[in-house]
Amino acid sequence: MPRCPVVLRPFYIHPPDQVARALLGKVLVRRCEGEWLSGRIVEVEAYFGEGDEAAHAFAGKTRRNEVLFGPPGFAYVYFIYGMHYCLNISCEPEGQAGSVLLRALEPLEGLGTMARLRGVEAGTNLRLLASGPGRLCQALGITRDLHNGVDVTHARSGLHVEDDGFVAGGITASPRIGIRKAAERSLRFSLAGNPFVSG
DNA sequence: CCAAAGATCTACT
DNA sequence: GTAGATCTTTGGG
Numbered sequence: 160m161p162r163c164p165v166v167l168r169p170f171y172i173h174p175p176d177q178v179a180r181a182l183l184g185k186v187l188v189r190r191c192e193g194e195w196l197s198g199r200i201v202e203v204e205a206y207f208g209e210g211d212e213a214a215h216a217f218a219g220k221t222r223r224n225e226v227l228f229g230p231p232g233f234a235y236v237y238f239i240y241g242m243h244y245c246l247n248i249s250c251e252p253e254g255q256a257g258s259v260l261l262r263a264l265e266p267l268e269g270l271g272t273m274a275r276l277r278g279v280e281a282g283t284n285l286r287l288l289a290s291g292p293g294r295l296c297q298a299l300g301i302t303r304d305l306h307n308g309v310d311v312t313h314a315r316s317g318l319h320v321e322d323d324g325f326v327a328g329g330i331t332a333s334p335r336i337g338i339r340k341a342a343e344r345s346l347r348f349s350l351a352g353n354p355f356v357s358g
Numbered sequence: 359c360c361a362a363a364g365a366t367c368t369a370c371t
Numbered sequence: 372g373t374a375g376a377t378c379t380t381t382g383g384g
Binding site for chain 3: 218221222223237238239240241242
């Protein structure tokens with residue numbers, strides 16, 4: 160039933176900047192209430208593990224961030240500012256805590272449901288659906304209870320990444336957003352000129 | 359135990 | 372451009 164090949168674990172066994180670039184153009188898919196919700200990944204950020212001051216893993220392994228220290232290809236979902244969830248995918252070999260934050264999608268399937276989950280009127284600006292890490296999770300119904308620690312390399316997990324053959328044109332690199340430490344590093348990557356990039 | 363910051367978004371001036 | 376909503380996690384006493 161999944162229409163395109165699922166991105167498999169070896170894809171994620173690499174440094175986060177490399178995986179971040181490779182994820183651009185792939186499709187994030189969520190199976191929700193018998194319906195497919197999906198969107199093309201157009202904006203990501205790379206977080207290195209314990210060597211990266213801005214990373215959640217910087218201070219070492221805790222109960223909150225333990226998924227990051229596990230094997231690659233698993234979802235790390237955290238709650239922030241009392242109201243938003245954000246989705247990362249772990250990368251690098253087990254024991255190394257690199258990850259990629261998914262920041263924006265170009266909505267593809269299930270637009271009506273996404274609008275409902277977001278609390279906006281169907282048919283309004285599509286950029287309001289999943290441009291921004293918090294919006295992205297809300298649009299796909301991603302929560303920590305449901306998705307933290309799920310294996311995104313299996314379609315049956317309910318959350319996975321597919322490769323539909325899309326080839327990224329240009330990639331834009333810029334500083335990461337919303338952080339105070341190590342903010343000068345250009346580890347935010349996006350599809351050049353794509354209108355669904357946040358900010 | 360208490361305090362403060364946080365990988366955000368929305369609404370309003 | 373600035374403020375408010377809202378709560379988990381973490382670090383200090």
